[in-house]
Amino acid sequence: MEFFERFAVPHPSPAIYASMVAIVLVTVGIIVGLTYFKLWGYLWREWLTTVDHKKIAIMYLISAIAMLFRGGVDAIMMRAQLAQPENTLLDAQHYNEIFTTHGLVMIIFMAMPFIMAFMNLLVPLQIGARDVAFPRLNALSFWLFFVGAMLLNISFVIGGSPDAGWTSYFPLAGNEFSESVGTNYYMFALQISGLGTLITGINFITTILLFRAPGMTLMKMPMFTWSALTANVIIVFAFPVLTIALLMGTMDRLFMTNFFTTTNGGMDMLWANFFWVWGHPEVYILILPAFGIYSEIIATFSQRNLYGHKSMVASMVIISLLSFLVWTHHFFTMGQGALTNSIFSITTMAIAVPTGVKIFNWLFTLWKGKITISTPMLYTLLFIPIFTIGGVTGVMLGMSAADYQYHNTMFLVAHFHMVIIPGVVFAMLAGLHYYWPKFFNFMLNDKLGKIEAWVISMSTLLAFMPMFFSGLDGQARRMYTYSESTGFTIYNMISFVGAIGLASGFVLLVYNVYHSTRYATRNIPSDPWNARSLEWATHTPIPEYNFAIVPTVDSTEAFWDAKENGHVLYREPYTKIHMPNNSGMPFILGCIFFVWGFSFVFALWIPVLISTIGIFACLIHRSLEKDHGRYIEVEEIKKIEQAAGARR
Amino acid sequence: MKIDNSRPLEYGTLQNRANILGFWIFLGAEIMLFGTLFAGYFTLVDRTGNGPTGAEIFEITPVMLETFILLTSSFTIGLAIHAMRLKRQKVMITFFVITLLLGLGFLSIEIYEFMHYYHVGAGLQTSAFTAILLTTLGTHGAHVTFGIVWGVLIVSQIKKRGITHETTNKSFIFSLYWHFLDVVWIFIFSFVYLKGLVS
Ligand code: HEM
Ligand SMILES: [Cu+2]
Numbered sequence: 001m002e003f004f005e006r007f008a009v010p011h012p013s014p015a016i017y018a019s020m021v022a023i024v025l026v027t028v029g030i031i032v033g034l035t036y037f038k039l040w041g042y043l044w045r046e047w048l049t050t051v052d053h054k055k056i057a058i059m060y061l062i063s064a065i066a067m068l069f070r071g072g073v074d075a076i077m078m079r080a081q082l083a084q085p086e087n088t089l090l091d092a093q094h095y096n097e098i099f100t101t102h103g104l105v106m107i108i109f110m111a112m113p114f115i116m117a118f119m120n121l122l123v124p125l126q127i128g129a130r131d132v133a134f135p136r137l138n139a140l141s142f143w144l145f146f147v148g149a150m151l152l153n154i155s156f157v158i159g160g161s162p163d164a165g166w167t168s169y170f171p172l173a174g175n176e177f178s179e180s181v182g183t184n185y186y187m188f189a190l191q192i193s194g195l196g197t198l199i200t201g202i203n204f205i206t207t208i209l210l211f212r213a214p215g216m217t218l219m220k221m222p223m224f225t226w227s228a229l230t231a232n233v234i235i236v237f238a239f240p241v242l243t244i245a246l247l248m249g250t251m252d253r254l255f256m257t258n259f260f261t262t263t264n265g266g267m268d269m270l271w272a273n274f275f276w277v278w279g280h281p282e283v284y285i286l287i288l289p290a291f292g293i294y295s296e297i298i299a300t301f302s303q304r305n306l307y308g309h310k311s312m313v314a315s316m317v318i319i320s321l322l323s324f325l326v327w328t329h330h331f332f333t334m335g336q337g338a339l340t341n342s343i344f345s346i347t348t349m350a351i352a353v354p355t356g357v358k359i360f361n362w363l364f365t366l367w368k369g370k371i372t373i374s375t376p377m378l379y380t381l382l383f384i385p386i387f388t389i390g391g392v393t394g395v396m397l398g399m400s401a402a403d404y405q406y407h408n409t410m411f412l413v414a415h416f417h418m419v420i421i422p423g424v425v426f427a428m429l430a431g432l433h434y435y436w437p438k439f440f441n442f443m444l445n446d447k448l449g450k451i452e453a454w455v456i457s458m459s460t461l462l463a464f465m466p467m468f469f470s471g472l473d474g475q476a477r478r479m480y481t482y483s484e485s486t487g488f489t490i491y492n493m494i495s496f497v498g499a500i501g502l503a504s505g506f507v508l509l510v511y512n513v514y515h516s517t518r519y520a521t522r523n524i525p526s527d528p529w530n531a532r533s534l535e536w537a538t539h540t541p542i543p544e545y546n547f548a549i550v551p552t553v554d555s556t557e558a559f560w561d562a563k564e565n566g567h568v569l570y571r572e573p574y575t576k577i578h579m580p581n582n583s584g585m586p587f588i589l590g591c592i593f594f595v596w597g598f599s600f601v602f603a604l605w606i607p608v609l610i611s612t613i614g615i616f617a618c619l620i621h622r623s624l625e626k627d628h629g630r631y632i633e634v635e636e637i638k639k640i641e642q643a644a645g646a647r648r
Numbered sequence: 649m650k651i652d653n654s655r656p657l658e659y660g661t662l663q664n665r666a667n668i669l670g671f672w673i674f675l676g677a678e679i680m681l682f683g684t685l686f687a688g689y690f691t692l693v694d695r696t697g698n699g700p701t702g703a704e705i706f707e708i709t710p711v712m713l714e715t716f717i718l719l720t721s722s723f724t725i726g727l728a729i730h731a732m733r734l735k736r737q738k739v740m741i742t743f744f745v746i747t748l749l750l751g752l753g754f755l756s757i758e759i760y761e762f763m764h765y766y767h768v769g770a771g772l773q774t775s776a777f778t779a780i781l782l783t784t785l786g787t788h789g790a791h792v793t794f795g796i797v798w799g800v801l802i803v804s805q806i807k808k809r810g811i812t813h814e815t816t817n818k819s820f821i822f823s824l825y826w827h828f829l830d831v832v833w834i835f836i837f838s839f840v841y842l843k844g845l846v847s
Contacts (some may be wrong), residue, residue, distance in 0.1 A: 001831065118826030133663075134666070198677060202677070203670070203675045205670075205673050206666050207666075209669060210662065210666050210669060211666075234676045236680075240677045240684060241681075243684075244684040248779075248784070255772060257772055257779040257783075258697065258773065258774075258775055259692070259776060259780065261776075264698065264776060265697035265699075267692060267695060267776060270688065270692070274688075561833045620797075623801045623802075623805075623818075624801065624805065
């Protein structure tokens with residue numbers, strides 16, 4: 001009996017029972033549906049075993065949007081709980097679990113796959129490559145991320161969710177204060193998906209350094225690819241720190257070591273330091289590619305090349321270096337000396353300078369440009385002022401002395417949502433509308449898109465501006481309720497309305513996808529926005545080899561110059577093209593990793609052992625395997641190209 | 649695949665070059681990984697709780713032996729790669745096998761060392777210091793173990809397939825890995841053992 005008690009949820013509630021039923025129903029529904037329509041073979045051949053970066057991008061995209069809704073439901077529950085004083089919708093424990101999973105899901109399992117989706121789609125296309133350097137590892141990265149996400153999501157219904165905040169500070173996250181297996185889930189979900197992210201980092205740096213089209217020097221690389229390069233360099237240096245921190249945390253929880261305990265020499269602040277040495281750069285891993293997307297959109301819709309290309313690159317490089325030097329601003333108030341605080345205060349504020357450079361470059365580009373306002377551009381234009389509010393309040397938080405006032409209040413929550421929502425979420429939505437034709441071969445409805453952009457941006461202001469005031473008034477973050485006499489009611493009520501507004505904005509997005517899938521024309525040109533870089537130079541739909549002939553590049557805006565100034569992109573004759581074969585290994589390895597993580601969470605040592613052996617067996621198999629891929633012959637290429645050309 | 653004959657065999661194809669570059673980047677990540685462990689070690693080294701200090705439990709002889717063995721193996725893997733460039737398959741395999749045997753020797757001594765720590769009451773759960781010590785050593789040891797298995801696989805492929813673009817590429821990457829483990833050990837030797845014994 002004790003065996004089954006471990007899997008029981010320690011704090012069950014009707015919502016959890018409802019989710020259990022929902023999960024079972026959806027799973028059964030999917031299985032029955034796939035069997036009924038005989039789709040298993042299709043699923044396996046086209047998706048589960050694919051190594052094509054474009055398909056992997058789509059899988060990241062779908063996961064990210066699903067997780068956006070998962071995290072969004074958490075957010076609405078939190079706002080609903082706080083909308084009224086002394087509300088009893090959620091109890092304290094439940095609230096703890098929700099803000100923890102909300103933060104974790106949004107950052108790791110929503111924002112990260114979103115940027116991975118764009119990196120996967122765009123980087124090979126922008127540099128004129130056939131795929132990434134290691135296509136199989138790329139698929140493995142996706143499956144590891146996916147397995148991490150699934151592990152975290154089942155924590156809700158098997159054994160209990162993590163409840164020590166997404167920062168998982170010890171000793172709060174230690175066995176003493178966090179008894180359920182929730183924090184074990186945290187450790188393994190993050191560890192497994194982090195491994196996938198690290199592999200992505202290595203893969204994309206190699207791709208960008210070695211697989212660029214002839215003539216594309218580093219300084220001729222498009223801005224999004226530059227942003228991906230800097231973000232991936234940050235990944236390679238930041239994620240190993242997380243790996244070790246999680247390893248130590250896991251050992252404390254499962255093997256009773258004393259890394260972060262308060263006895264036997266343990267040191268809880270070591271966790272805080274390691275966590276933020278990874279955690280702060282993580283923010284820039286998200287924001288730099290987002291900036292890259294904005295740069296592409298601004299250039300296209302201003303009909304002008306980006307102002308200050310070199311200073312854009314330089315500021316990204318500087319930001320990526322500085323991002324490693326500011327981590328202690330997350331615990332100014334936790335008892336380090338005034339000197340330390342001052343140093344980190346200064347490095348923190350220094351980041352505002354290169355960020356400001358980027359904002360001014362965008363404004364200068366717009367200044368002289370011929371602007372067309374489409375949905376992607378509207379999101380971009382709304383991003384600039386809202387992000388600036390978030391940025392300025394960040395500088396306020398960066399003043400260590402003043403931080404004693406704001407620390408752990410809603411002011412902080414308001415600040416980081418005001419940067420991360422316009423900075424990352426708007427960028428992803430803008431990119432989604434902009435690149436939708438490259439993902440799915442039709443366009444989203446522009447009118448609906450614009451309504452969406454207005455609803456989402458105005459609701460962001462409505463949801464988060466009041467928190468600045470209630471925070472300055474002293475409303476603490478992570479508090480599940482408050483009394484009426486504090487006077488916070490009105491602020492929280494407005495926030496709740498804003499949150500509902502945001503939710504309706506996202507529902508509108510779903511409606512737009514539905515509407516456009518049904519009614520939009522499939523007969524679209526390959527370059528519908530009159531854009532500037534190489535991803536628009538291929539056909540729509542993109543052939544599996546991306547470019548029949550590798551383009552030759554001699555300017556920063558190769559495609560634009562080919563259209564306007566008569567540069568010749570395709571100079572070589574057709575030759576046969578080498579492509580990798582599909583492989584089931586990444587998916588299988590992912591499944592084994594799931595078992596491995598799950599068994600560790602519950603300390604089931606025999607399955608841990610078996611799955612560990614399984615993982616090594618897969619690696620050994622891979623090492624001995626001989627698979628040289630296949631060739632697409634010239635005849636076939638010609639046929640595909642003719643068909644693609646004829647459709648237009 | 650296009651083959652560039654002006655380069656060493658292991659760099660011959662674009663995919664070869666990508667593998668090597670990718671591995672260097674991976675080693676960058678490994679430097680951060682061990683760097684974090686060292687940072688943890690320096691933070692926790694004096695936080696011994698009720699447990700022993702480093703000076704009380706370290707034994708110099710096995711550690712010297714481990715160092716000697718690992719340094720030698722780094723040299724022999726270098727010789728193996730040299731033989732590979734000269735296309736001397738037998739010599740290459742011999743040095744490869746010697747390297748792996750030395751690795752195995754290193755591991756055995758490390759296992760002895762761990763048992764010693766356990767006997768003198770410096771287990772994983774004793775204190776923050778013992779935890780970080782055993783984790784740092786254990787991570788390095790796990791890398792060596794992984795390397796031995798990997799090396800065996802590579803030797804079997806050279807035997808079966810000869811000296812080709814693929815096997816040379818794998819061997820060269822393995823040699824980078826092995827040298828890297830040696831460098832990490834030198835840091836462990838100096839900053840964990842020597843420093844611990846002196847103070
Ligand atoms: C869609 C609208 C959103 C709403 C209404 C919302 C609401 C909230 C609320 C009320 C909290 C504070 C909970 C508390 O401290 O008591 C919170 C925390 C947080 N949110 Fe959001 N959020 C939204 C979107 C996002 C997005 C897009 C991200 C990241 C990409 C994000 C990341 C976080 C993080 C990291 C925390 C901190 C969790 C913690 O305290 O451990 N949120 N959110
Ligand atoms: Cu930070």
